[in-house]
Structures are given as structure tokens and as C-alpha cells.
Amino acid sequence: MTLDVESLSHQYGTERALNDVSFGLESGELVALVGPSGCGKTTLVQAIAGHISPTSGRVRLRGEDVTDQPPEARRVGLVFQQSTLYPHMTVGENVAYGLTAGDIDPDEREAIVAEYLDLVDLADQREAYPGELSGGQGRRVELARALAPQPDVLLLDEPLSALDRSLRLGLREEIARIQRETGVTTLFVTHDQEEAMSLADRLVVMNEGSVAAVGQPRELYESPPTPFVASFLGRSTGLTATVVDSDPLRIVIGEHEIPIQDTLQTPPAGTTLRGHLRPQSLSIGSPREGEFGLSGTVRRVRDLGRRYDVTVRTETGTELLVEQHARPPAVDESVTVAVPKSALQLFDQTDDTVGR
Amino acid sequence: MSLARGWIGGQHRRPELLVPALLGGLLLLYFALPFVTFLARVGSTPILEQLSTPGAQGAIRHSLVTAPVSTAIATGFGVPLAYVLARRSFPGKRLVEALVVLPLVVPPVVGGAMLLTAVGRFTPLGSAAAAVGLPLTGSLIGVVLAQTFVAAPFVIITARAGFGAIDERLEQASRSLGYGPLSTFRNVSLPLARGSIIAGIILTFARAMGEFGATMMVAYNPRTIPTQIWVNFIGGGIDAILPLALALFGLTLLVVAALQRVGRLPTVVER
CATH class of the missing domain: 3.40.50.300 (P-loop containing nucleotide triphosphate hydrolases)
Incomplete structure (x- = not known):
């Protein structure tokens, strides 16, 4: 050294x-x-x-x-x-x-x-x-x-x-x-x-x-x-998830049950976790293979020239930030946000990583 | 277009300086008036003749010896103090700062009286010094003590402001480039605060040259120009002090001009 x-x-x-x-x-x-x-x-x-x-x-x-x-x-x-x-x-x-x-x-x-x-x-x-x-x-x-x-x-x-x-x-x-x-x-x-x-x-x-x-x-x-x-390193948007099954870890977000592949911890069922996502990994539209959809309404659209920042309020009340390059939806429009399961990073209440 | 031209023209003539210039001018006028009326009396007095009397010659000699010594002492001890005050905070700093300003607040005569209680002939310090042949009162040493007490704050306060204006990181960079604290002070802090220090030296020297109140208390003899002026005034009124006063102006201006030249102090704001 x-x-x-x-x-x-x-x-x-x-x-x-x-x-x-x-x-x-x-x-x-x-x-x-x-x-x-x-x-x-x-x-x-x-x-x-x-x-x-x-x-x-x-x-x-x-x-x-x-x-x-x-x-x-x-x-x-x-x-x-x-x-x-x-x-x-x-x-x-x-x-x-x-x-x-x-x-x-x-x-x-x-x-x-x-x-x-x-x-x-x-x-x-x-x-x-x-x-x-x-x-x-x-x-x-x-x-x-x-x-x-x-x-x-x-x-x-x-x-x-x-x-x-x-x-x-x-x-x-x-x-x-x-x-x-x-x-x-x-x-x-x-x-x-x-x-x-x-x-x-x-x-x-x-x-x-x-x-x-x-x-x-x-x-x-x-x-x-x-x-x-x-x-701090790049932009982040977040949602809350609840553990339904401890081992193997399964969580629920909205009405979706998602199995987590890489787990570092096995929190008990009922634990609330924080999920972190990169806004650019999200998209607006129906979910494809490996993705799940969260429906909500568009709250804000910001035109940044090379992209749009679209804020969507989901039915569970969390606001998700989506980076969109195509023409964005209008404010108050009902949309589905497609979330790739692999992009989700989970943290517990003490900020330790649970899995991804 | 005309708007832009008007603005540029305005910049050139600087009408925004009109009011401050007017206010400053009035004060200058007030400064200048006594000089003019005082100097107007020169014609009726034999200046050179009076300046060649032994009393005047001695006074000039004593002032020219003591004021530079006092200024050197004030600078030699005051600049390091100024540096410490600019760079460190420590318990009791406010007290030290008050102590530095105190000689400016106390009337010089009182300052002189205070000095007498500390170094007078019958004090332990005074009698010990007198015993080894260095009387601290009624001597040139006494004059220097009085001048230093009254004039040193100027160089301390001015130098402190100068050091304070230097970003400490310039000194840190010097340390990280391999220089110890002393070399850093010599290479970086001192040259960068030079203008302020020289301005402080000028103020201290001018104050020391003109020092009367404290000097009179501590060393009425040997006479300096100001004490001799007082003696002449008692004996002969205003006209009797003209020659020595002129000598005092002349000598002080000469030294101040020389210092400004050596220090390359700009007289106008550099753009």
C-alpha cells in the first residue's frame, strides 16, 4: 500500500x-x-x-x-x-x-x-x-x-x-x-x-x-x-416490499409475488423491505419476460432534452421515477410501469443489503 | 446604442464617485486649512537660523535615533504577534486583542504615567537598570520605551489584517511542498502581507516621530523634536515652534516616501 x-x-x-x-x-x-x-x-x-x-x-x-x-x-x-x-x-x-x-x-x-x-x-x-x-x-x-x-x-x-x-x-x-x-x-x-x-x-x-x-x-x-x-451514485427510485416467505426469499410488491435469487439475509415473513431501482431500468408499457408491472397515474413529466423524467404514482402510493426516451404519457394518464425483477435491490431497515 | 454609449461614457467620468469625492474633499480641506495658516507664518521667522541652534540640532538627532529604533522594535516583536493573532484562536485571545488596542485608547500622558509606575527610577525594574548604567527614564531608552508603547499598536493591527487576508491554504501548500513553518512564513506569509506590514511600519514610524505625551512623562530630557517644540512654545509662542515643526514634517514625509518607494506601495487602486 x-x-x-x-x-x-x-x-x-x-x-x-x-x-x-x-x-x-x-x-x-x-x-x-x-x-x-x-x-x-x-x-x-x-x-x-x-x-x-x-x-x-x-x-x-x-x-x-x-x-x-x-x-x-x-x-x-x-x-x-x-x-x-x-x-x-x-x-x-x-x-x-x-x-x-x-x-x-x-x-x-x-x-x-x-x-x-x-x-x-x-x-x-x-x-x-x-x-x-x-x-x-x-x-x-x-x-x-x-x-x-x-x-x-x-x-x-x-x-x-x-x-x-x-x-x-x-x-x-x-x-x-x-x-x-x-x-x-x-x-x-x-x-x-x-x-x-x-x-x-x-x-x-x-x-x-x-x-x-x-x-x-x-x-x-x-x-x-x-x-x-x-x-448517491446515480439516480435512485424506491418502493416498499413485504417479505412473504423467508427461505427461499419471496417478497410481495402490490399484487406481485417475486422470488429473490441472490439473498444475503433471510428476514422473517412480514418484514418490510426497501427496494431500490435505477430510473433508467424502468419503462412505461406492459411488462415483458422477467418484468412485472405496477399500475399507477402519471404525476409529473419533465422534459430534459435528451430524455423525459416521468413520475408515476402507483396504486400503493409510492412514487416511481421513470426515465423515458420515447414520447412520454400525459399527466394524469393511467399507465403501467414495467419493472425488471433483476434490477431490484433490497435493503432492510438498518440499510443492509438483503438481496437482489 | 445611445444607451450603451451613455453608460460607457458614464463609466469613464465616474459620476458615482462624485458624492464620496465631495465628502472626502471637505475633510481634506479641513486638514489642509491649519497647515496653510500655520505655514503662512513662515515668512516672519528665521527658520534655518533657529534650526541650527544646539537645542534644535539635538532634538532632531534624538528623534532620528529613537523613532527608527522604536519602529524596529515594534515591527520585530509586533509582526510575529500579528501573525499569531491572525492564525490562531486561543483562550484569552480577546484579552490580548484588547491589550493591543489599549495604548491607542489611553491618552499618551496617562500611558507615560503608567510606564513610570512600571519602569520609573524607584521601581525595582528602573533601579536595577539604572544600577547597570541603563536608566529607563530621562534617557533615550526612556524615549524609545514611550514611543514603542504608543506607536506599536499601529503595525500590529495593520499587519494582522494583512496576514488575515492570506488564505491559510497558501501556507499549507508551502508546508506540503517541503518547507517548515519558519521558511513558509518567510517565503509566503511575509511577502504576501508585505504591503500591510509596510503600511503599519509607516504609521508606527509617523506616530513615533510625533510622540509627545508619553515621552514627556518618561523622558522630558533628552529632548526629541516634539518635546523641544513644547519647550519652545512655552518660551516663545507659535512662531517659535515653526522651524522644528517644519523639520518634523519634512523628516517624516521623507522617511514615509522612502518606505513607500521601497515597499512599492501603489498610490492608486491597481486595475
Whole structure:
């Protein structure tokens, strides 16, 4: 493990920001730390970089316990959401800054600065001052500055969140390329699940100071371990189900009895479960093979250009969100929502997975 | 079109600054008036002749020695204090902040009297210092003590505002790039707060040059320009103080201009 976070907890006064957080980064991996605002991501970054001392837990870099070491003794590259380029230094001096702390001879330092400015495609801006750069150029200089001292781990704390959308998409690709070319172990922190899924080899999903899930993006998206992960990674719509038979597990939704193939638990009959579905797996129309139908009335239709969001209120009173590409039904129309049985993910009251 | 042109033209002439400029102008006029009426009396006084008297020469020399020393002490100790106040919260911080402002609130004469109770000739501190040949009152050291007490808050308060305006993450980035807290302060915090610190130094120096009330209490002798001015005023009225007052203006302006030049402080808002 290049980076190892071991049961890290942190408290600001009485407020708990991190609660027993553990995960690791393999060498060369790009892992996205994703979670809603205020879930403790920044506190975690600060603890890894050494800018706060965690209340408890350990941080290891390349096997060495650095928890009690100051930031300057850790080889951690850091890029924040806001620019931290030094306005009184040129781009070249900014990139060289992390190199002048060590004892590298001037010629070699110049060569490294040139190499990293080349990497981010800004060789011609070397003499410019940060104030003269565009937002995207500034971000790239920060990357070059953080990478030049060849850190063990690169921490990117919401590096794209302050940029507008088109710039963000372009820079996302840039970061992926730079990470590939340098092979630096990277922790990419973001609240944007799409950004996280498109970039990362693995995801660490955080919620309210704790790790909610760790895994590959596709895996977590397709079989989220908790309702939070389900709703945070992509859109989720839900309904309630009741257990009719415990083993093998059978549930009832409306008037449909559905056998569940993969079961992790065997809740007793009568237990109420929460079913989670992806809106795009639902469709409006009569159910086909492997699907069951729930009838209801259309409550709302939202035109999003490339698709419609149709909200259907079923006879049992739950509202289902259906993504529809064809022409949508009219509001108040009676329709049937076709639900593929395999798309259903079941959680119990304590948010543990029951089956799918 | 005409609307757009009118707006651009308006931008150019800045009518929105008319009211503030008018209000500020009135205050400026009030500032300038006493200077003009005071300086109008210059013609009737032999300035250079009076400035070459031993009393005036000594006062100028003493002021030029003490004010820079006081400013240096206030800066050397005040800037670190300002940094701590800008960066940390700790129990009793409000008390420390109040203490920093206190010398500004207390009339200088009272400040001087307070200093006398602390370092006067018959206090333990004062007598011990006098015993080793460093009298803390009635000496240049006394002048420096008085000036520092009264003038230091300016550099502390201004520098603190300067440090406070720097995003702490700029310092964190420096730490993560391999620099310890001291090098980070030197490389990042200090250069970025430079303008505020120099502005504070200028204010402190100007205040130290003009310091009278506390100085008079702690060290009536040796005379600085302000104490000598007081002596001259008692003896000869307003015309008697003109030469030294002019010297005080001139010297202070010279140093302030030099500091602004060294600090490259912009006189207009940069766009």
C-alpha cells in the first residue's frame, strides 16, 4: 500500500468530522473519494497531508507511520479547490518552489521545472505570473507544482469544482492523462459522482464522516451496498416490499409475488423491505419476460432534452421515477410501469443489503 | 446604442464617485486649512537660523535615533504577534486583542504615567537598570520605551489584517511542498502581507516621530523634536515652534516616501 489510512477519527470540538475511516491506495492507483458536501472529505485530506492531527487513527505512507510527522516531512502533493499559486512568483518559480526546499542543483531543478511545465502543456507560460493565467491554466500549474517534487501520493481536493462545466470536462481528461503518464498514486476528492466514476479505478464513498462503501465504480453503481450509495451514485427510485416467505426469499410488491435469487439475509415473513431501482431500468408499457408491472397515474413529466423524467404514482402510493426516451404519457394518464425483477435491490431497515 | 454609449461614457467620468469625492474633499480641506495658516507664518521667522541652534540640532538627532529604533522594535516583536493573532484562536485571545488596542485608547500622558509606575527610577525594574548604567527614564531608552508603547499598536493591527487576508491554504501548500513553518512564513506569509506590514511600519514610524505625551512623562530630557517644540512654545509662542515643526514634517514625509518607494506601495487602486 502506498497510502494506508487506519481507523482515522477526528473531532472539531464536540463535532465529529471523521468516524473510524479506513482505506488504502495501491501504487499508481487513481482512487476517487466521493461524498456529499460536509461528509468529512476535506478533513480527511487535511489529516493525510498532516495539516490537522487526527483525534485517533494512523496514516501510513509507503508503510511508514507519518501520523505524528509535520506536513513538510511527508511526501504528499496537494491541490486545493481554490488557487494556492503564489502571486509574487512566476509560473516557473511556483513549479520550482517544491524543488528548492530540497538540495537539488540549479541546472537539474531547471530541467525538472521544464519537464513538468511540458507535461501540463504550459512551457510557454514559464515567465508569466499567476494573475495572468486563465482558470484552467492555473489549475495545470498547480498540478505541475504538486507533481514536480515527485510525491508519494497526490491529493486533489475538489480540483475542478470551481471551474465552469466545459473547462471541467476538458481538465478531467487532462488529469487522467497526467496521472497515467506520471503513474502517481492519486486520491481525487470530489462531491461529483459522475466525475468520480469517470476518472477513478476505485471509489471510496463517504457519508457523514464514515466510509459508506469501497469498490470499483461499476460494481458500486450496479449493486450498491446501502441505500445511501444507491442514491448517491446515480439516480435512485424506491418502493416498499413485504417479505412473504423467508427461505427461499419471496417478497410481495402490490399484487406481485417475486422470488429473490441472490439473498444475503433471510428476514422473517412480514418484514418490510426497501427496494431500490435505477430510473433508467424502468419503462412505461406492459411488462415483458422477467418484468412485472405496477399500475399507477402519471404525476409529473419533465422534459430534459435528451430524455423525459416521468413520475408515476402507483396504486400503493409510492412514487416511481421513470426515465423515458420515447414520447412520454400525459399527466394524469393511467399507465403501467414495467419493472425488471433483476434490477431490484433490497435493503432492510438498518440499510443492509438483503438481496437482489 | 445611445444607451450603451451613455453608460460607457458614464463609466469613464465616474459620476458615482462624485458624492464620496465631495465628502472626502471637505475633510481634506479641513486638514489642509491649519497647515496653510500655520505655514503662512513662515515668512516672519528665521527658520534655518533657529534650526541650527544646539537645542534644535539635538532634538532632531534624538528623534532620528529613537523613532527608527522604536519602529524596529515594534515591527520585530509586533509582526510575529500579528501573525499569531491572525492564525490562531486561543483562550484569552480577546484579552490580548484588547491589550493591543489599549495604548491607542489611553491618552499618551496617562500611558507615560503608567510606564513610570512600571519602569520609573524607584521601581525595582528602573533601579536595577539604572544600577547597570541603563536608566529607563530621562534617557533615550526612556524615549524609545514611550514611543514603542504608543506607536506599536499601529503595525500590529495593520499587519494582522494583512496576514488575515492570506488564505491559510497558501501556507499549507508551502508546508506540503517541503518547507517548515519558519521558511513558509518567510517565503509566503511575509511577502504576501508585505504591503500591510509596510503600511503599519509607516504609521508606527509617523506616530513615533510625533510622540509627545508619553515621552514627556518618561523622558522630558533628552529632548526629541516634539518635546523641544513644547519647550519652545512655552518660551516663545507659535512662531517659535515653526522651524522644528517644519523639520518634523519634512523628516517624516521623507522617511514615509522612502518606505513607500521601497515597499512599492501603489498610490492608486491597481486595475
